[in-house]
Amino acid sequence: SDLMLELEIDLEEAYLGTSREIQVPRHETCGECGGSGLEKGYGKDLCPDCGGDGRITHTRRSSFGTFSSVTTCRRCKGTGEINTHPCSSCEGKGVKTLLDTLKVEVPAGVSDGDRVRIKGKGEAGTGGAPPGDLYVEVRIREHDTFVRRGDDLLAEVNVSMAEAALGTEIDIPTLDGVEKLRIPPGSQPGTVFRLRGRGMPRVNSRSTGDLYLSLNVNIPRKLTAEQRKLLEEFHRIESQGKGGGGFIHRLRKAMRPQS
Ligand SMILES: [Zn+2]
Numbered sequence: 001s002d003l004m005l006e007l008e009i010d011l012e013e014a015y016l017g018t019s020r021e022i023q024v025p026r027h028e029t030c031g032e033c034g035g036s037g038l039e040k041g042y043g044k045d046l047c048p049d050c051g052g053d054g055r056i057t058h059t060r061r062s063s064f065g066t067f068s069s070v071t072t073c074r075r076c077k078g079t080g081e082i083n084t085h086p087c088s089s090c091e092g093k094g095v096k097t098l099l100d101t102l103k104v105e106v107p108a109g110v111s112d113g114d115r116v117r118i119k120g121k122g123e124a125g126t127g128g129a130p131p132g133d134l135y136v137e138v139r140i141r142e143h144d145t146f147v148r149r150g151d152d153l154l155a156e157v158n159v160s161m162a163e164a165a166l167g168t169e170i171d172i173p174t175l176d177g178v179e180k181l182r183i184p185p186g187s188q189p190g191t192v193f194r195l196r197g198r199g200m201p202r203v204n205s206r207s208t209g210d211l212y213l214s215l216n217v218n219i220p221r222k223l224t225a226e227q228r229k230l231l232e233e234f235h236r237i238e239s240q241g242k243g244g245g246g247f248i249h250r251l252r253k254a255m256r257p258q259s
């Protein structure tokens with residue numbers, strides 16, 4: 001029959017493709033006891049709880065008469081026999097679990113939930129049937145920086161208030177290293193930069209998704225005395241530049257005594 005295993009990888013590994021060794025359990029008949037689960041030279045014993053019957057009869061008497069019910073013997077599970085000399089090699093189970101090491105090739109661009117099939121490496125067939133296939137289901141761990149949407153990657157980048165206004169060049173993360181991105185002067189918070197072809201590769205294809213970077217503009221939570229002075233100066237100039245600026249300014253101007 002077919003066998004399914006899970007393999008957890010990082011987004012970087014999904015980006016580049018990876019080759020991983022996994023351990024696959026395989027059940028094999030115990031060679032020591034030939035599957036009987038008995039130590040050499042011993043046989044099974046009659047179950048003392050049910051006397052070999054496999055069933056236990058419970059009888060209850062009451063003023064209405066005698067009632068009896070039959071249950072399966074718990075000790076021998078209804079077989080009537082118990083194994084008092086279990087095979088030391090398989091602990092009486094008759095089968096041994098071995099671990100096979102297999103190599104799994106995970107293709108670049110693999111998605112969470114994709115399955116890699118390895119033919120003939122499933123569980124052994126019974127009664128001479130061919131073995132099933134092994135399916136390795138790929139799980140991709142969440143990434144600290146990137147969110148994946150199909151073949152596209154999404155991330156946030158941060159600049160200061162002044163950098164957004166003046167423009168700058170920043171280092172941006174990609175899945176295979178750091179790159180430069182030019183932030184043009186006057187960039188607004190929430191602006192999304194699209195880098196074509198810098199997303200995830202597509203399995204069995206030469207095309208790739210895109211990388212979307214959303215711009216965060218950090219407003220300072222605390223100002224030094226100098227920063228405050230400069231910002232107030234900036235604000236004053238900005239207000240003048242607007243010719244009085246907003247509603248409050250116009251209101252104040254209107255209420256000022258005319259000279
Ligand atoms: Zn029994």
Ligand SMILES: [Zn+2]
Pocket residue numbers: 030031032033034035036037038087088089090091092093094095
């Ligand atoms: Zn055994």
